[in-house]
Amino acid sequence: MTISVAMTVNGKPASGKVEARTLLVQFLREHLGMTGTHVGCDTSQCGACVVHVDGKSIKSCTILAVQAEGSNVLTIEGLAESADKLHPMQEAFRENHALQCGFCTPGMVMSAIDMVKRHDYQLDEPTVRRELEGNLCRCTGYHNIVKAILAAAPAMKAAGV
Amino acid sequence: MYDFAYHRPKSIADAVNLLKSKPEARPMSGGMTLIPTLKQRLAKPSDVVDLGGLKELAGIKIEGNNVVIGAMTRHADVATSADVKRVIPALAGLASHIGDPQVRNRGTIGGSIANNDPAADYPAAVVALNATVTTNSGKHTADSFFKGLFETALADGELITSVSFPKADKAAYMKFPNPASRYAMVGVFVAKTGNNVRVAVTGAGPCVFRVKEMEDALARSFTSDAIKDIKIPADALNSDIHGSAEYRAHLVTVMARRAVDAANK
Numbered sequence: 001m002t003i004s005v006a007m008t009v010n011g012k013p014a015s016g017k018v019e020a021r022t023l024l025v026q027f028l029r030e031h032l033g034m035t036g037t038h039v040g041c042d043t044s045q046c047g048a049c050v051v052h053v054d055g056k057s058i059k060s061c062t063i064l065a066v067q068a069e070g071s072n073v074l075t076i077e078g079l080a081e082s083a084d085k086l087h088p089m090q091e092a093f094r095e096n097h098a099l100q101c102g103f104c105t106p107g108m109v110m111s112a113i114d115m116v117k118r119h120d121y122q123l124d125e126p127t128v129r130r131e132l133e134g135n136l137c138r139c140t141g142y143h144n145i146v147k148a149i150l151a152a153a154p155a156m157k158a159a160g161v
Numbered sequence: 162m163y164d165f166a167y168h169r170p171k172s173i174a175d176a177v178n179l180l181k182s183k184p185e186a187r188p189m190s191g192g193m194t195l196i197p198t199l200k201q202r203l204a205k206p207s208d209v210v211d212l213g214g215l216k217e218l219a220g221i222k223i224e225g226n227n228v229v230i231g232a233m234t235r236h237a238d239v240a241t242s243a244d245v246k247r248v249i250p251a252l253a254g255l256a257s258h259i260g261d262p263q264v265r266n267r268g269t270i271g272g273s274i275a276n277n278d279p280a281a282d283y284p285a286a287v288v289a290l291n292a293t294v295t296t297n298s299g300k301h302t303a304d305s306f307f308k309g310l311f312e313t314a315l316a317d318g319e320l321i322t323s324v325s326f327p328k329a330d331k332a333a334y335m336k337f338p339n340p341a342s343r344y345a346m347v348g349v350f351v352a353k354t355g356n357n358v359r360v361a362v363t364g365a366g367p368c369v370f371r372v373k374e375m376e377d378a379l380a381r382s383f384t385s386d387a388i389k390d391i392k393i394p395a396d397a398l399n400s401d402i403h404g405s406a407e408y409r410a411h412l413v414t415v416m417a418r419r420a421v422d423a424a425n426k
Contacts (some may be wrong), residue, residue: 001167020167020209021199044197047263056266057239062196063267066167067213111263118262133343134261146218 007071009034010078010104016121018065025032025049026074027065036076036092036106047135050107050114051075057114059134076106079131093145100139111135112149112154121157123150162199166208173218173297173320176210180318183208188320190233190272193264218271218322226328232271232321240265249290251332251350251424255282259345260338271321274306277313279369279399280344281348284369285334288361289350294325298374310367329354331383334425335416336364339403346404347412353383353418360417365398365409375417383425385418 006015009032016031028034028051037060040048044062049062052074079087086094089109099105115131116123123131128146137145170176180186185207189195198204212218218233221242228248230239239245240257256382259273259282273283274294287294287303294301297320306314315321329352336348345364352359358379360372378387393413398406 001164003167019164021162021164042200044193044264050263057263058266059263062193066273067211115262131262
């Protein structure tokens, strides 16, 4: 079954023809060529595919593209203001060396931004660790990821994002 | 994933008509179980009826002594609802520990209950709080709703519209989560209303069940000591790579005692 879908991705209209079974992450990667969102486990456990749909973090491997019809989707590609001005969360990940191989990073960053906003920019270490339960880092590099998120929370507040 | 025809009805009546006219159709609420099932080709529905367009099914209301939760209400919304936290904090707490934040943003109470996964959390709350499950065609009591492994009293094409939870005097849910999936290895929900105590166990067996012996003991004395010597037979319990039936039987008493202590706090 072929279906036309249209949604907003990173502030711009995006549309295409998909099968009913096409996942949102496949639509982003294979139809739109936006490969920043990764597929890790494909079983909704690892969180490498996390994007925001209408402001909420979700696993894009476990939602059909057609379910996102009319939605506002934000991916890792939509965060940085410009090529030389990263989002405060991305900047914090760089400053704190919060990645080793980098495969989980797009999902970590998207989950982290959602987490900071839901907690009104006020986070402590146990909260960050608990909130990351849906994101796995195969390199086990959690320590610096937690540090980065704690550093990014006030930076995001100061930047008003 | 096998391909299927996709529908996004605008009304409950349209959804029910679609499900009744296509015998191999499946309803989808949050999709947190159905989509992984489809990916593994464990199901091959001809049609998927997406309930995501039925906005009237989402939302939380207080009606008298009851918290009424629409079937399409996401776990994250139950977990953070000021009304649920005030009236039945144990229910908000349960919702806040389902899966992970991203799963809680999609998964729904109606989907969880209709699926009746043996390790799902919500069935324990429905049974222990003696909730009423309302559908497009009638009402089910908690004790008559859950029939067995992935089996409920829902007829083909019958859709849950809401679940009504009566307020309890004291209630708590304690779960021993599988560390990878966060599903309940064993979860025990204890609720006390007047002299009536209900103890519901999920994760341990093929389907949520009550423990009458614990309920009677707790009705006499609502303390964790009252049930410390009550052992659950392991015979009918689940055994898998995560834990044996004997281990789960042991955990039932441990988690029940913790739940009673939490309810008394």
